Amino acid sequence: MSLLDMLADAVGPRNVLRDANDIAPYAVDWRGAYRGQPLAVARPGSTAEVAEVVRRCGAMGLSIVPAGGRTGLAGGAVPAANGPPAVVLSLERLNRIRNVDARDFSLVAEAGCVVQTVQAAAAEAGRLFPIQWGAQGTAQIGGMLSTNAGGIRTLRWGNARELVLGLEVVLPDGRVLDDLRRVRKDNSGYAMRHLFIGGEGTLGVITAAALRMVPALKRVESAFVAVPSPDAALSLFSRVMGSGAELIGFELCARFCMEMAAKHGVGLRMPLPLEAPWYVMVEIAAAHESVPLREMLEDALGAAIESGEAVDAVIAESEAQRAMIWKIREDYPDCSRRDSPSVGTDTSVPVSAVPDFVNTAERELKARWPEGRMAAIGHAGDGNIHLSLHAPADWPGDRAAWVERAGEMEPLVNAIAVSLGGSFSAEHGIGQSKRHAMATHKDPIALELMRTLKAALDPVGRMNPGKVLP
């Protein structure tokens, strides 16, 4: 039987993509940085069909590249350019929400559910599914879990990993691991699910997950705050967090980032004139309506201004103003791309090391690329700052030319983060883009353990080859 006949037999002819035009979107990543041609794209409609595709591809000696909403930034969901012959296994048709239980604060969603759809299902049940990030309208649950996605709410509710109660996984040999329980406590043996969460499809294919919901938020207050330095920002963080207010967002943004947003954003209005070197977006929330949230925020910001941690602050006076603050943050990546070529990183450090990290990086980048412009923006409350180096405004070349000139900023910044006890890969995953950093920075014993686990679970190396492991 030919490959296409085999796949058609497994998932139905209409769910096998073979034409170049149909396959094209699956052969390039979100940012256009990684390209790899699959032999075909299979779109199974059930867990059993996923298992069938995995089993049959295995029998034909073909590799599997699982794909979801394909919004990843690390090239994890496209075949490696020089990899072995591979079939893309798209989970997009596995998009049922199998169960929502408000009393239980849990829901069960298939891997192909769009994150926003799951948020909406939770809201309809009077609950909150708290994961939130820019790509949520396209990204899918399977990808969210396979990359252990972060976002702007991890400060309060953790990464994707922390929201999982149970998992259903198709293993590399096509068997189905059914661990889809909705229990809060289960210590019956090794917590294998955590290998698949963040495993980027290299150990198996997540097909469904039982997820936690939390009480819906009744009140939210946001502010846009001008601060004199990253150190002041961190003192402000400590003040708000220490006050006991329920902090659900704390973003640190260099003025340069806000200037790019102001320049290129469509319909963005800055809440303050851009006169300070750094800005913070802060959001606190309460699930109970009697919590005096506004006063809490006013008190904290008033004390911060008095102590010099902040120089100015605007509290959103309406839902529209609040939405505007977060739209600036969400639209920033696009604005930054439109502004000028850049090279970026995905680092994290202990929260208390953020000022040291930013200051050291700024000094070293300035020394080596005096013409470059450093952009620093990120989830400071998680210690997860995304540093980029932009080409000068009058850069004559294209992105490739800037990457050739400044590409070395990435290992340099990674090394600074690691030297401060941090990570070179905070929330985007390894995929293809950070394999070299794994080789450089990952502890050799940890790396060897990873290889041992990979060999044990996927001895033939069929699952998403060329990803994660260096």
Add this chain to the structure above:
Amino acid sequence: MSLLDMLADAVGPRNVLRDANDIAPYAVDWRGAYRGQPLAVARPGSTAEVAEVVRRCGAMGLSIVPAGGRTGLAGGAVPAANGPPAVVLSLERLNRIRNVDARDFSLVAEAGCVVQTVQAAAAEAGRLFPIQWGAQGTAQIGGMLSTNAGGIRTLRWGNARELVLGLEVVLPDGRVLDDLRRVRKDNSGYAMRHLFIGGEGTLGVITAAALRMVPALKRVESAFVAVPSPDAALSLFSRVMGSGAELIGFELCARFCMEMAAKHGVGLRMPLPLEAPWYVMVEIAAAHESVPLREMLEDALGAAIESGEAVDAVIAESEAQRAMIWKIREDYPDCSRRDSPSVGTDTSVPVSAVPDFVNTAERELKARWPEGRMAAIGHAGDGNIHLSLHAPADWPGDRAAWVERAGEMEPLVNAIAVSLGGSFSAEHGIGQSKRHAMATHKDPIALELMRTLKAALDPVGRMNPGKVLP
């Protein structure tokens, strides 16, 4: 070199226990249910010494049984009675708190730190380390993590697993995995730490952990509530949780349990006359002092009484009254032991299935052992109800005789929990006591995966043999 010389060389002669009297406490578990004789007890004082003991025992073909505060209820920290020759590796001297960072909301503690000591260190920094359970004055961090301990606060802050930022582990071959970072976000490869957390020492020895702290609680309110049924209790749970009050404890207790506490407890005073069939202990908290906590609880309980979910309720009027409610809960296990022989379980079900679980079990136990008395108490907000069957008050025999008569209640109750999508092992771990339940109830594919991982990480089977895997 003899075993004792070898160990003395590794950890110093004073830290090798060889006399029968010295070894005796390490040869029996907390409840006296499991006994196993180690060849010796080694008490290393550093991670390097732990590694040395593991390496040298390996070279001599000896097994390792890691031990901490030895308060476990599953027999995980004593050698298996018919197991291979083993050395108990006690982490008790590895008891430094290496770092406390208030600004970072993190601390680094060695495995031998007593849980209460870590709680105190967090409190001193103005933070909260939120794990809490009866044995906290004796239990150690290493055991807490190796069993992924739960307790009465998991409802709000999760199990022990959720509080870990990084881990240091001595692997079965004596190498040290140094993953002790304090970062909140790290997606640099497989989350191996989660195999060691809850691994009960069968995959390696946890020697230190970076742990999360949370904002200190400024206000706490507790109530003791009489409810007509488990179903009413769950409606009350949903009401309080759904109201957005920060629920940090929700314990469901059958009247029989409260009667045993009243009868055998030293200095316990029941907040209400024991006239209702079920009681709930509820606690809400706030980290910010301006949260109107008392009103929140009064409102919720008032509405609950009005709707019939509760028949009576007492809100603690003082810290002493609050402490009394929780002392009843903490002293309960002792009171229950003093009352009469019993056979118990450690099950969990989805929270919404708690009423069905309790009612079904009550019916089936009554049918089979009409003379038995069912005790049901547990963390209902986690779906984790501990069911026991007590001998009748006039039982003439000893515990062994009752176990012989009613021992089959455990598989029966486990089967009910599993049929409702629950677990036969919620928070105590598998150890020796639940290996038979693993064989019966664990999904065969999951079990095979566990064996694959065990063989990959500990190919010779040297780490804590006779535990966890059936």
